[in-house]
Each structure stands twice: as C-alpha cells, then as structure tokens.
Amino acid sequence: MIETDKIIFTGPVGAGKTTAIAAISDVAPVSTDVMATDSTRQLKNKTTVGLDYSYISVGNGKRIHLYGTPGQERFSFMWKILSRGGIGLVLLIPNDHPDPIGKMEFYLNAFEGFIKETGVVIGITRVGIDDNATLTQYQEKLFERQQVYPVFEVDARSDNDMSTLINALLAILM
Amino acid sequence: MADRIPKIVPLLISSLEIDESDEKMLAAAITYAKNQGVNCRYLGKGKKEGHLVVVDIDSDAGKSAYESLRPGQVKLVFSNEKISAKNTVSLTKPLKTGALTPLFLRLANKLDNLLGRRPPINQAPTQTTKKEEAPVEIVETLFHILHDAKKNRHTIKASVNGFPSLMVNGARNLLATEMGAEALKAVLATPSREVAVEHIEAADIPATSSNGINVSSLDSALWMAGIMWRPNIPIGGCDLDTPVRLKAWPNFTRNNFFSEHLKLSAALAVRPISLMKLHNMTDIALEEIICFYNAAYTIGLIDTNNETPRQSENSVAPSPPIKKDTKRRGLLTRLADRLGFG
Numbered sequence: 001m002i003e004t005d006k007i008i009f010t011g012p013v014g015a016g017k018t019t020a021i022a023a024i025s026d027v028a029p030v031s032t033d034v035m036a037t038d039s040t041r042q043l044k045n046k047t048t049v050g051l052d053y054s055y056i057s058v059g060n061g062k063r064i065h066l067y068g069t070p071g072q073e074r075f076s077f078m079w080k081i082l083s084r085g086g087i088g089l090v091l092l093i094p095n096d097h098p099d100p101i102g103k104m105e106f107y108l109n110a111f112e113g114f115i116k117e118t119g120v121v122i123g124i125t126r127v128g129i130d131d132n133a134t135l136t137q138y139q140e141k142l143f144e145r146q147q148v149y150p151v152f153e154v155d156a157r158s159d160n161d162m163s164t165l166i167n168a169l170l171a172i173l174m
Numbered sequence: 175m176a177d178r179i180p181k182i183v184p185l186l187i188s189s190l191e192i193d194e195s196d197e198k199m200l201a202a203a204i205t206y207a208k209n210q211g212v213n214c215r216y217l218g219k220g221k222k223e224g225h226l227v228v229v230d231i232d233s234d235a236g237k238s239a240y241e242s243l244r245p246g247q248v249k250l251v252f253s254n255e256k257i258s259a260k261n262t263v264s265l266t267k268p269l270k271t272g273a274l275t276p277l278f279l280r281l282a283n284k285l286d287n288l289l290g291r292r293p294p295i296n297q298a299p300t301q302t303t304k305k306e307e308a309p310v311e312i313v314e315t316l317f318h319i320l321h322d323a324k325k326n327r328h329t330i331k332a333s334v335n336g337f338p339s340l341m342v343n344g345a346r347n348l349l350a351t352e353m354g355a356e357a358l359k360a361v362l363a364t365p366s367r368e369v370a371v372e373h374i375e376a377a378d379i380p381a382t383s384s385n386g387i388n389v390s391s392l393d394s395a396l397w398m399a400g401i402m403w404r405p406n407i408p409i410g411g412c413d414l415d416t417p418v419r420l421k422a423w424p425n426f427t428r429n430n431f432f433s434e435h436l437k438l439s440a441a442l443a444v445r446p447i448s449l450m451k452l453h454n455m456t457d458i459a460l461e462e463i464i465c466f467y468n469a470a471y472t473i474g475l476i477d478t479n480n481e482t483p484r485q486s487e488n489s490v491a492p493s494p495p496i497k498k499d500t501k502r503r504g505l506l507t508r509l510a511d512r513l514g515f516g
Binding site: 005018024056057058059062064079087123135139140142143148150151152153155160161163164165166167168170171172174 | 235418420421422423425426427428436437439440443444452477502503505506507508509510512513514515
C-alpha cells in the first residue's frame with residue numbers, strides 16, 4: 001500500500017472495480033472478496049471488503065500498481081490511506097444505481113484533495129441495463145461543478161474501454 | 175444551411191524545405207500581400223497545414239515533403255525546372271523578388287477570394303469592406319445537413335444516390351440507417367448539392383435497431399464527420415486566436431478518436447486556449463486541432479462562455495509537484511506506450 005506508482009479505482013458496490021482492474025492488469029487481481037451478508041447482498045453475492053490489487057508492467061521491472069477500494073462507505077477510512085502517494089483516480093459509477101449522479105458527486109467530494117493533487121477520470125458502467133442517467137446529465141453536473149473531468153461510458157470488462165479511460169487520466173497528468 | 179465559415183479566418187501559408195534567403199523573400203511577399211488587403215498568415219517553416227504550402231522540391235527531403243501534402247492543398251513550388259501538376263504553381267529558381275511577389279499576390283488573392291473572405295483586389299480593400307464581405311463558399315457536405323438537423327431539432331430523411339437513406343431526429347439525437355459504419359463514413363463527405371433532403375415525421379424513425387436498420391446516436395456520426403472533414407477552418411464563428419474551452423470531454427470510448435484528441439481535451443478542459451496557441455503548445459498539427467475543434471463544436475462540447483473560471487483553474491496549483499516529477503512522467507509515458515497510446 002505504500003507504493004507510490006499506483007492508480008486507485010473507486011466507486012460504489014457493484015460498479016465493476018474488480019472487473020476493471022482484471023481487464024487491464026497483467027495478472028488476475030488479488031481480491032479480498034467475501035460472501036456479502038449486509039445490504040450489499042441485494043446487489044451481488046460476493047463483495048470486496050479489503051481491497052483489490054494487481055499491476056501493469058511497463059518494462060525494466062517497473063510496475064504501475066492498481067488498487068481497488070472497497071465499495072462500502074463504512075470502509076471510507078481506508079480510502080485516504082490507500083490513495084496516499086497515488087498517481088490518479090479512476091471513479092466507476094454504475095448507471096443502474098438509483099442515484100448515479102449523486103454517487104458521482106459523493107465520491108468526487110470524498111476524494112477532493114487527492115483529485116486536486118492528481119487527476120480523476122470517470123467511467124460510467126452498466127449502461128443500457130437499467131439506466132438512471134444519461135451521459136449528458138453527468139457532463140452537465142460536472143460542468144455545473146466547474147470540474148470538466150473525462151467521463152466516458154465504459155464496459156468494465158473491456159480492456160479497450162479501460163485503456164482509454166486510463167489514457168485520458170495520463171493525458172491529464174502529463 | 176449550416177454555420178457559415180467565419181470570415182475573419184486568414185488564409186494560412188506554410189513552407190517546407192525552403193532555405194533562409196527564400197524564406198526571407200517569401201516573408202516579404204506575404205507582407206506585401208497583407209498590405210494589399212489579403213487576409214493571410216504565415217504559420218512558419220516545417221509546417222504542412224497551410225491552405226497554401228510553399229515547398230522547394232530540389233532536394234530529396236523537399237520532394238518527399240511535397241509528396242506528403244494532401245492533393246487538395248495548393249502548393250507553390252520552387253524548383254530549377256518548371257513543374258506541372260494539379261494544384262501546383264511552379265516558380266523557377268533562382269528566386270527573384272520581382273517574380274515571387276506578384277505571383278504570390280495573385281495566388282494568395284485568388285485563394286483568399288475562393289474562400290470568400292474579401293472582395294477582388296482591384297476594389298481597394300479597406301477594413302470596412304472586409305467586414306462587409308460575401309459569405310464563404312466552402313463546399314458543404316452531408317455533415318452540414320446533419321448538423322443543421324441537430325441544431326434546429328429537425329426530423330429529416332437524407333438520401334445520396336447509391337446508398338441507403340439516413341433518417342435523422344435532431345431533437346432526440348438519433349440517426350437511423352441501413353448503412354454500416356464504413357459506408358456511413360464514406361457518405362458523410364458527400365457535397366450537400368448531391369443530397370436529397372425531405373422532412374419526415376418523428377414517428378417514421380424507429381427508436382431502436384431492428385429489421386436491418388441501425389439506430390445510433392446522431393452525435394457519434396457528427397463527431398466522426400467532424401474529425402474527417404478537413405476544411406482547415408474552424409466553424410461556429412471561431413478564429414484561430416480566440417480562446418476556447420471544452421464544456422465536457424467527448425465520449426472517447428464510444429467514438430473514433432486519435433491519441434492527440436486526449437491531449438487536446440486535457441488542455442481545453444482546464445482553461446480557454448486559442449487553437450493557434452494550442453498548436454504551439456502541443457506541436458499537434460493545426461489541421462488536426464481544427465478538426466477536433468469542429469467535431470467538438472458540432473456536438474455541443476465547446477463552451478462559448480469563457481468568462482467564468484473553473485474550479486480546476488483556481489484550485490489546482492499551476493503545476494502540482496506530481497506533474498513536475500520527471501521520473502514519474504517517464505513512467506506515465508511508458509504506461510501510455512504499454513496501453514498503445516504512446
């Protein structure tokens with residue numbers, strides 16, 4: 001967790017953080033998934049209570065580490081610890097969440113300091129399932145907040161989509 | 175019809191592989207043309223994106239630079255021998271000011287008039303006449319028809335001979351057609367005069383794909399057409415020196431894009447920057463920047479109100495320490511390479 005060359009994936013339960021990390025990393029992520037016993041169970045059987053970890057090798061033995069935060073807000077104390085020294089943030093929002101725009105704002109506020117120091121990209125997942133917002137609505141909310149961050153529709157399983165998202169983050173950082 | 179091209183955009187001139195003394199002569203000819211009322215601007219040496227590109231082709235590098243230019247670009251060629259080729263005007267070396275200046279003036283004036291920005295040179299142009307000039311007559315395409323439909327929330331059917339028709343609901347941002355993506359790319363550049371347009375009812379357009387008709391976002395087609403249409407002129411009343419910025423990033427995961435578009439979005443999302451300054455900052459070809467701007471403008475992503483500073487402009491330190499870290503920058507570059515965007 002002390003590594004500094006790391007990208008943090010965050011977002012609510014069921015956003016696809018573990019899947020997204022798996023899509024672009026070199027090895028299957030190490031996850032601390034357990035059977036869900038709380039309200040999370042209504043969303044999925046297993047959930048990440050600790051964190052996800054994997055990496056992307058970039059040559060010469062160097063790695064970019066990928067960490068996924070646990071989705072439950074009661075673990076929010078870990079977010080700050082996990083993101084310390086990180087390169088940037090990938091925020092995934094499931095579009096079938098009852099209030100996806102509100103959730104986006106919640107995470108942008110929660111990671112405000114980290115985002116100011118680095119950068120953020122937002123991936124809207126689970127689009128076309130039970131949509132509760134349009135891409136334009138996300139864009140308008142960001143514009144209203146005067147935070148014109150990249151926000152793309154993504155399939156968390158797609159390495160193409162996740163690579164595009166990460167590259168947008170790199171474009172901001174470089 | 176669609177947006178008229180702004181009249182204040184200058185005729186862009188660039189040069190390739192010309193030596194210092196020829197460049198000085200060219201600079202003098204440009205100054206003379208400007209004094210004669212031609213609205214032109216020299217982009218500099220080593221740049222391919224002028225409306226008029228001046229090339230010395232007597233070296234291998236010059237020949238290759240000439241060959242790399244687009245067929246539609248007008249070239250003024252310096253050579254020991256007279257050259258005859260489409261869109262190419264040749265001037266035999268050694269260059270003389272007395273030959274270059276009048277030839278350049280005729281050429282620049284003709285091009286400037288073709289772009290419709292000013293009256294003929296014998297009308298003694300003044301600031302006043304320049305403001306009253308005729309509208310630009312750049313060839314408009316199906317792209318402009320679709321843009322018009324979106325802007326005016328029209329529901330239309332557009333047909334091009336030999337292709338299935340396109341049904342457009344501008345209000346709902348829908349495009350329905352039997353055409354595949356490749357055919358659509360090809361047809362979007364069809365000149366407007368070859369497109370039959372009729373107004374139809376919204377109910378005539380299916381809401382979802384079925385029976386071989388693909389229903390997709392009109393914005394995706396407009397974006398694709400925008401980045402393909404290469405007029406070298408920004409649309410929507412923008413000139414190269416007006417600061418612009420993005421309202422929102424394009425949805426890159428669902429639209430075609432080039433890696434440069436990520437860099438341009440990153441720059442234009444933070445603060446207003448003119449297209450010319452962006453070109454100088456990023457070293458991305460001006461033509462690509464203009465295409466990006468046009469595509470973003472067409473789908474409503476350009477913020478025309480540049481007055482309000484954004485949180486990112488205010489709160490982010492001018493260069494956060496992380497961005498200055500060259501080691502980390504190297505690592506990020508390698509990650510971009512690894513992900514195929516280097």
